Amino acid sequence: MxxxxxxxxxxxxxxxxxxxxxxxxxxxxxxxRKSVVPGGDIEQGLRLVTQYQCGACHVIPGVQGAAGDSGPTLDYIGRLSYIAGGIPNSPDNMVRWLRVPHAVKPGTEMPPMGLTEQEARHMAAYLYTLR
Ligand code: HEC
Missing domain, CATH: 1.20.5 (Single alpha-helices involved in coiled-coils or other helix-helix interfaces)
Incomplete structure (x- = not known):
């Protein structure tokens, strides 16, 4: 239903x-489209999100085959006030979350993906286009 x-x-x-x-x-x-993340490039972000296979765990619009359901859908991540159940959704917090989720929220099931700061910035730029 x-x-x-x-x-x-x-x-x-x-x-x-x-x-x-x-x-x-x-x-x-x-x-x-201009990125809301300083130093982040939307197109590069899309490429990286695809390459790192974030879609194995997340539904991500615009990313081919991204239909995973062990993480929340990122369908309107750019509109949320909080991410990961309580962290204010700011570009800085998002970049940090993508790099070291366990440092932001101990015990989280989102794994660290070994991203550089720059890669996380690009990814965040793309994610914020999802509204
Ligand atoms: C092994 C599965 C897995 C992979 C791979 C993964 N995630 Fe996640 N992700 C999760 C889970 C589980 C959560 C929920 C974490 C929590 O709230 O503690 C999450 C949460 C998130 C959130 C916050 C969502 C919200 O609604 O609050 C974002 C943004 C995110 N992931 C982006 C990414 C990106 C980008 C990648 C690729 C670099 C990625 N994830 C890779 C499992 C994954």
Whole structure:
């Protein structure tokens, strides 16, 4: 039984609209979107999130095959006030979380992925486009 139909539908419709808008401009979307994470590049972030296979544990829109369910969906991670159940969702906290989750939240099941600071910045830049 689905209890949240509108929430499920709306983001995919919005993304469909965005994809159309991107297709319409030859420059594409990434060049027009500015990262909210200092030093983070949205396109590089997408590449890294794909490469590190975060999608084995997370649903991540825009990442092929990212349909894992041992972690929460990252569908609207850019809209959340808190991540990992209580950490304020700021770019700095997100970058730190991605690098050393256990240091941010002892006992968490999210594993450290061995990211550099720069890689985490790029990934955070991409994640914040997911709203
Ligand atoms: C082995 C499974 C696993 C992998 C691989 C993994 N995660 Fe997670 N992730 C989790 C779990 C479990 C949580 C929930 C942690 C908690 O709240 O303590 C989580 C939480 C998160 C959150 C916070 C989500 C929220 O709604 O609060 C983000 C963001 C995140 N992961 C991003 C990533 C990124 C980016 C990668 C790849 C670099 C990644 N994860 C790889 C399991 C994973």
């Amino acid at each position: 689905r209890t949240r139909p509108s929430r499920q539908l709306a983001p995919s419709l919005r993304r469909a609209g965005l994809a159309l808008a991107c297709a319409a401009t030859l420059a594409g979307c990434a060049g027009e």
